[in-house]
Every structure is written in C-alpha cells, then in structure tokens.
Amino acid sequence: MNIKEVVKRKELFTGGHRACAGCGAAIVARQVLMAAGPDTVVASATGCLEVVSTIFPYTAWNVPFIHSAFENAAATISGVEALYRSWARQKKYDKKVNFIAFGGDGGTYDIGLQALSGAMERGHNILYVCYNNEAYMNTGVQRSSATPIGADTTTAPVGKVQKGKAQYRKDLTAIMVAHGIPYAAQAVVGNWRDLTNKVEKALSIEGPKFINVFQPCRLGWSYKPELTCEMGRLAVDTCAWPLYEVTNGQYKVTRPKEKKPIAEWLKLQGRFAHLFRPENKALLDQIQAETDKAWEELLRKENIASQAAAPAQPKSI
Amino acid sequence: MAKGNIVARTGNEAMAEAMRQINPDVVAAYPITPATEIVQIFASYVADGLVSTEFVPVESEHSAMSACIGSSAAGGRTMTGTSSQGLALMAEMLYIAAGLRLPIVLAVVNRALSSPINIHCDHSDTMMVRDSGWIQIFSENSQEAYDNMIQAVKIAEKAAIPVIVTTDGFIISHGMERIEILDDADVKNFVGEYKPKDYLLKLEEPITAGALDLTDYYFEHKRQQIEGFKASKAVILDVAKEFAVIAGRSYGLFEKYRLDDAEIALVAMGSTAGTTKVVVDELRQKGLKAGLLKPRVFRPFPKEEILEALKKLKAIAVMDRSDSMNGHEGPLCAEIKAAFYDIGVNKPVLNYIYGLGGREIRPEDIALVFSELSEVAGGKEKPKVSYLGVRE
Ligand SMILES: Cc1ncc(C[n+]2csc(CCOP(=O)(O)OP(=O)(O)O)c2C)c(N)n1
Ligand code: SF4
Ligand SMILES: [Mg+2]
Numbered sequence: 103m104n105i106k107e108v109v110k111r112k113e114l115f116t117g118g119h120r121a122c123a124g125c126g127a128a129i130v131a132r133q134v135l136m137a138a139g140p141d142t143v144v145a146s147a148t149g150c151l152e153v154v155s156t157i158f159p160y161t162a163w164n165v166p167f168i169h170s171a172f173e174n175a176a177a178t179i180s181g182v183e184a185l186y187r188s189w190a191r192q193k194k195y196d197k198k199v200n201f202i203a204f205g206g207d208g209g210t211y212d213i214g215l216q217a218l219s220g221a222m223e224r225g226h227n228i229l230y231v232c233y234n235n236e237a238y239m240n241t242g243v244q245r246s247s248a249t250p251i252g253a254d255t256t257t258a259p260v261g262k263v264q265k266g267k268a269q270y271r272k273d274l275t276a277i278m279v280a281h282g283i284p285y286a287a288q289a290v291v292g293n294w295r296d297l298t299n300k301v302e303k304a305l306s307i308e309g310p311k312f313i314n315v316f317q318p319c320r321l322g323w324s325y326k327p328e329l330t331c332e333m334g335r336l337a338v339d340t341c342a343w344p345l346y347e348v349t350n351g352q353y354k355v356t357r358p359k360e361k362k363p364i365a366e367w368l369k370l371q372g373r374f375a376h377l378f379r380p381e382n383k384a385l386l387d388q389i390q391a392e393t394d395k396a397w398e399e400l401l402r403k404e405n406i407a408s409q410a411a412a413p414a415q416p417k418s419i
Numbered sequence: 420m421a422k423g424n425i426v427a428r429t430g431n432e433a434m435a436e437a438m439r440q441i442n443p444d445v446v447a448a449y450p451i452t453p454a455t456e457i458v459q460i461f462a463s464y465v466a467d468g469l470v471s472t473e474f475v476p477v478e479s480e481h482s483a484m485s486a487c488i489g490s491s492a493a494g495g496r497t498m499t500g501t502s503s504q505g506l507a508l509m510a511e512m513l514y515i516a517a518g519l520r521l522p523i524v525l526a527v528v529n530r531a532l533s534s535p536i537n538i539h540c541d542h543s544d545t546m547m548v549r550d551s552g553w554i555q556i557f558s559e560n561s562q563e564a565y566d567n568m569i570q571a572v573k574i575a576e577k578a579a580i581p582v583i584v585t586t587d588g589f590i591i592s593h594g595m596e597r598i599e600i601l602d603d604a605d606v607k608n609f610v611g612e613y614k615p616k617d618y619l620l621k622l623e624e625p626i627t628a629g630a631l632d633l634t635d636y637y638f639e640h641k642r643q644q645i646e647g648f649k650a651s652k653a654v655i656l657d658v659a660k661e662f663a664v665i666a667g668r669s670y671g672l673f674e675k676y677r678l679d680d681a682e683i684a685l686v687a688m689g690s691t692a693g694t695t696k697v698v699v700d701e702l703r704q705k706g707l708k709a710g711l712l713k714p715r716v717f718r719p720f721p722k723e724e725i726l727e728a729l730k731k732l733k734a735i736a737v738m739d740r741s742d743s744m745n746g747h748e749g750p751l752c753a754e755i756k757a758a759f760y761d762i763g764v765n766k767p768v769l770n771y772i773y774g775l776g777g778r779e780i781r782p783e784d785i786a787l788v789f790s791e792l793s794e795v796a797g798g799k800e801k802p803k804v805s806y807l808g809v810r811e
Contacts, residue, residue: 143493143620156627156629157630157631157633158631158632159630161627161630164625165622166619166620166621166626167626167627167628168489168492168627168628168629169628169629169630169631170485170488170515170519170629171512171515174481176482177477177485177489178486180475180477180485180489181447181475181488182489182493182619182620184445184473184486184489185444185445185473185494185497185620187473188444188445188473189495189620197622216478216482217478220477220479221482223478224475224476224477
C-alpha cells in the first residue's frame with residue numbers, strides 16, 4: 103500500500119468519535135477499512151470501539167455497519183454473508199463485498215469464542231479482526247483471558263497478597279490456526295504497513311480469516327497517550343507481541359531488528375508498575391522467561407511448517 | 420371452500436412445508452426437540468435444491484438468532500425455529516431483533532423450560548419472552564401452524580416486527596393431521612418479494628444499525644417501537660383478510676367458539692382449544708351454555724376485543740399452560756383480569772394452571788373445569804387458582 107495514494111482515499115472510519123485521546127482501537131478500525139475499501143460491511147461486538155463510534159445520532163462509520171450484542175459479532179457477520187451468498191445464487195446481487203467483524207479481546211477470546219469458532223468452522227468468507235487491548239476496557243479494565251500474567255486490572259487487582267492476574271494469557275491466534283483456516287495473523291497498532299498488508303492479503307483469500315491486532319489502550323495500560331504507536335512497536339521488539347502470519351499452514355514470522363528485554367515495554371505501563379518492586383523480581387524474570395519460550399516456540403513452528411510445507415485444509419465452500 | 424391440496428402432515432412438517440413455499444433467503448438454525456424436525460426437513464429441501472435459501476447450521480441458538488439478525492438487517496427474508504432452552508438462549512437476541520425492527524419469523528414448538536429438564540409441551544418458553552417485542556401467534560393444530568407461518572412473513576414485513584408462530588410440542592408438532600396445502604405459486608404470490616428500504620447490502624447508502632442510544636434517544640425509539648406494536652393488530656387483521664382470499668380460511672386475533680350466547684366459557688390457547696371445542700359441544704347437547712375463546716394472537720394482546728367478547732359471561736376460566744412464578748396466577752389470566760379492571764368489571768375469573776411438562780389434559784379435565792365454572796356462575800366460591808391434573 104502506497105502512503106501517498108492512501109491519504110487520498112475517502113475516510114471510511116471518520117474522526118469525531120469519542121475514543122480516548124491516543125486510543126489504539128480507533129486506529130485499528132481506520133487502518134483496516136483503509137485497506138478494505140468502501141465495498142465492505144462491518145459487524146462489531148459491544149465494546150469500546152462500538153460505543154465510541156456509534157453514539158446516536160452520530161456514526162463514525164462510512165460503510166454499512168451493524169452492532170447487535172457483545173458475544174456474537176462472528177455470528178452476526180455470518181448472517182450478513184449468508185444473505186450475500188443467497189442473493190448471489192439467486193443472481194440478485196453481483197458486487198464483490200468484504201465482510202469484516204470487529205471484536206475486542208473480551209468479545210473474542212472470552213464471551214464470543216464459541217460464535218467465532220462456529221463461524222470459522224462453517225467457512226464463511228469473512229475477516230474477523232480482534233482489536234486486542236488485553237482487558238475489558240469499556241466496562242472499566244477488567245481482566246480477560248487475553249490479559250497477560252502480572253497485569254493490574256480491576257477484577258484481578260494488585261493487592262497486599264495478589265500481584266495482578268495470576269494466569270498466563272490464552273493463545274487465541276494458535277487456536278484460530280488450529281481451525282485450519284486459510285489465513286490467521288498477528289498485527290499491531292504502530293505498524294500500519296504490516297497491518298494494511300495483512301488485511302489486503304486476508305481479503306484476497308476466499309474463506310474465513312482472522313487477524314489479532316495488538317492494541318495499546320492508554321487508559322487501561324496507563325501510559326502517556328502520545329505513546330500508543332510506540333507501545334505497539336515496543337511490544338513487537340520485546341516479543342511481547344510477535345508479528346506473524348499463517349497462510350494455509352505456512353508460518354511467516356517478522357523478526358524484530360534487535361530483540362529487547364520485556365522490561366523495556368513493561369516499565370512504561372502503569373498496569374505493570376508493581377513488577378518493578380524488588381519483591382516481585384521473580385515474577386518479572388518469569389515473564390521474561392515465558393516470553394522467550396513463546397518466541398522460540400513460534401520460530402520452531404515456522405521452521406517445522408516450512409519443512410513440512412503441508413497445506414492446511416481449504417475452508418471455503 | 421377447499422382451495423388447496425389435502426395432505427397428511429405433522430405440525431413440524433406443515434411448518435417446514437410453509438417454509439419451503441415461502442423460500443426465505445436465509446435460515447440459520449440449531450436443533451432442539453421437538454422443533455428439530457422443522458429445520459431437518461428444511462435442510463433436506465436445501466440439499467435437494469428445492470429452495471434458494473442459504474442454510475446456516477450455526478453452533479447455538481444464540482448464534483442462530485444473531486445470524487438471523489445479520490441476514491435480516493442485510494436485507495434478506497429470514498426464518499428460524501426453536502424450542503424451550505433454545506428460545507431461552509436466544510432471549511437476549513430476541514429483544515435486539517425487535518428493537519432493530521427486523522421482520523424475522525421464528526417457529527417455536529412449545530416445550531417446558533428446565534429445570535427439571537423435560538421435552539414435552541407447556542407454554543413456559545414462549546411466555547418467558549412475551550415482553551420481548553415479538554408478535555406471538557399460537558396455533559391450535561397443523562393447519563393453523565401452516566397458515567400462521569405464511570401469514571407471519573407478511574405481518575412481520577408490513578409491521579417491521581418479528582413474529583413467533585407457536586405449536587404445542589409433540590401434541591401438534593408430531594401429531595399427524597389432515598391439512599390443506601396451498602399451491603406453491605399462490606404462496607409465492609401471497610408473500611411477494613421483500614423490499615426493505617434500508618439494508619446493509621445497499622452499499623451506496625451505508626447505514627449504522629444497532630447504534631448506542633443513551634438517555635437522550637432511547638426512550639423515543641422505544642416509544643416508536645411500542646406504537647408500532649400497537650398498530651400491528653390492524654396489520655395482523657389485514658393480512659388475515661388477504662389470506663382468506665387465497666385459502667378460504669379466516670383468522671382473527673382470537674377465535675370464538677359458541678361464545679356469543681354462552682354464559683360460561685374457557686379461555687385456552689394452542690391444542691387445548693381443540694379439546695375444549697369437543698367438550699363444549701357435549702355440554703351444549705346437555706343444555707349448558709358453554710363456550711370457548713381461543714386467543715390466537717397473544718402479543719400484541721387484543722385487550723379491547725377480548726373484553727368485548729367476554730364481558731357478558733357469568734364466569735370465566737382461564738387456562739394457563741405455564742405459571743408466572745409471581746406467587747398468584749398464570750400469565751394469560753393476569754392479562755385478562757387486568758383488562759377487566761379497566762372497564763370496572765369484577766367478574767368471577769378462575770385460573771387453571773395445567774399441562775406443565777406435557778401432563779395430559781383430557782376432555783374429563785375440561786369438563787371438570789366447566790362444572791366448577793357452573794357452580795361459580797351460580798354463586799358458589801372456588802379457589803382463584805387451581806392446578807389441574809397434578810398429584811398434590
Ligand atoms: C452479554 C453481555 N455481558 C456483558 C456485557 C458488558 N460489557 C460490555 S463491553 C464489555 C467488555 C468489552 O471488552 P472487550 O471485548 O475487550 O472490548 P474493549 O471494551 O476492551 O474494547 C462488557 C463486559 C454486555 N454488553 N453483554
Ligand atoms: S479505554 Fe482504551 S480502548 Fe477504550 S477508548 Fe479509551 S483508549 Fe480506546
Ligand atoms: Mg478489550
């Protein structure tokens with residue numbers, strides 16, 4: 103995607119919405135639509151993105167948009183896409199349309215996991231974008247299964263005896279890969295070129311696609327609003343959020359120029375402040391060790407997959 | 420006047436047949452006894468290419484209704500079916516479909532709600548969602564189930580309100596009956612093409628559906644929905660008139676059976692109305708002025724019309740196939756009593772809770788209700804609420 107050309111395009115997710123200053127979710131929506139173009143129908147789960155962008159009588163969406171509930175963006179977009187199939191078969195409709203669902207990590211990893219899994223298994227021609235800010239932000243920063251270990255949230259708070267969330271986060275991208283879908287990827291706010299390329303690629307593939315976009319949230323993560331893109335890039339450089347894509351079973355990992363210690367990313371965020379107290383050093387070390395392990399594991403998968411070169415089961419019907 | 424073809428069909432088959440003739444754009448459904456057959460039969464129509472419907476075999480009823488909402492908002496004619504726990508799981512989405520004014524048609528085969536788990540008929544599932552903003556039409560038999568499904572499509576689209584059509588689990592859904600089926604072309608003609616004004620697939624005019632309404636707009640939007648709901652009574656009657664022309668069968672908001680000169684009457688919905696008719700005939704032969712009022716449309720509740728039909732009676736028994744768990748009476752009875760209050764009439768109204776979990780309701784049971792009703796009409800006192808056919 104050429105930046106000179108991109109800026110001339112019509113804004114499909116406009117300004118004037120009510121997201122926090124420096125909100126990464128709005129950036130995700132804008133860049134995904136930039137890549138998708140106007141012939142796109144969007145379904146969104148309840149959550150920050152929907153709440154800040156559709157306060158009646160205003161809307162930030164310049165494409166057809168539907169929100170119905172929290173846990174069902176994947177099912178809702180399935181229905182839209184099913185109608186499209188029906189009309190195409192009846193020769194009532196001949197445009198090419200992109201079908202994109204947006205869900206937060208809560209709406210995707212947790213309450214919406216079943217609907218997502220169902221939609222992926224059924225093979226709808228849809229792209230599901232999880233804007234992953236690692237907690238339930240809309241309702242006031244509660245933990246989700248995407249929240250990393252040690253993070254301070256309002257339902258797994260740091261207290262006299264607890265150190266924030268006690269569990270590791272779920273690897274949803276791996277779960278999506280396990281569905282045998284033709285395309286799954288991780289992207290980040292702060293690398294627009296990578297994100298838009300992945301969206302373009304995903305939309306060029308027939309069948310169900312999933313992109314997990316890491317989205318810094320200045321409120322829930324507690325950092326300075328101007329640092330949003332930097333927070334994303336640093337997450338990649340520290341391997342807190344590796345960028346990769348899996349196309350028909352083939353892994354392609356984007357390596358940071360220089361892998362940085364995870365503490366460099368953690369220390370900028372209020373939600374991890376307690377990790378830097380001397381008594382929590384063991385937890386900090388554990389987080390570094392786990393991050394390294396996950397990164398090695400990802401590289402191993404890339405290696406194995408490239409050797410085996412086994413195409414995943416095609417999933418379009 | 421018979422206009423169609425005589426066939427033998429269970430309630431589920433009749434509903435599936437109606438769906439085939441309607442040929443909706445999308446059906447998204449999940450199996451549950453006793454409604455499963457409807458979508459199974461329909462899936463076989465899809466497999467045989469008899470319909471152009473896109474069938475979405477979703478992973479839950481919540482997703483079934485969510486996908487229906489997506490399809491309907493996108494501009495398509497959309498149908499589904501369920502029962503009991505499935506309806507309960509859909510409940511969140513039923514309110515949303517109604518609030519979005521989406522004309523989805525849902526076949527509900529009435530079945531008791533857990534717990535205890537049970538697969539047989541009562542009306543607790545449909546009653547659970549009675550305030551969801553869906554029109555609710557009850558059927559007495561397979562014929563009505565078939566006729567109601569066809570009318571429902573038109574009612575929903577004209578009123579911009581989703582419609583539930585119910586049958587009674589097993590009693591109607593699995594009971595084989597002789598029914599009249601219309602010609603495919605007549606049904607196609609009757610339902611016509613669905614032409615929404617705004618829809619998601621109209622890319623040239625993007626809409627935002629399901630926006631966030633706060634204190635400044637929510638109430639106005641709900642008020643519009645309430646007005647639309649009230650106005651749907653007239654739509655239901657208009658559609659019934661048009662239907663009578665092609666089918667030769669007339670429908671109203673309710674059916675009166677030997678009611679006009681009756682002194683005592685039962686109010687009963689669904690298959691029990693059929694049983695009651697038999698008992699009414701027997702009692703009439705014995706000289707008792709018995710009658711029946713069978714609400715067909717429970718939502719919107721045809722308050723004025725029902726009052727008009729009941730106000731001359733000496734005593735009324737309201738048959739509720741579910742309990743409200745409100746500590747005093749069943750949902751149908753509460754509606755009727757509230758209506759009488761409005762016209763300042765304090766009439767003896769007995770409430771019978773019956774048939775929970777599929778407990779049989781026999782002509783003898785109904786005859787017993789009539790005999791208690793006669794006593795009440797003669798001035799005797801009886802308990803306001805009785806539980807019919809239960810071991811105490
Ligand atoms: C069924 C249901 N349960 C709970 C809620 C309340 N709720 C709305 S948004 C939300 C959290 C959203 O979190 P996430 O999906 O991560 O999106 P974010 O707000 O972080 O963007 C919750 C719990 C709801 N709307 N519906
Ligand atoms: S809370 Fe976070 S995700 Fe929500 S609007 Fe603010 S910055 Fe964006
Ligand atoms: Mg979140």
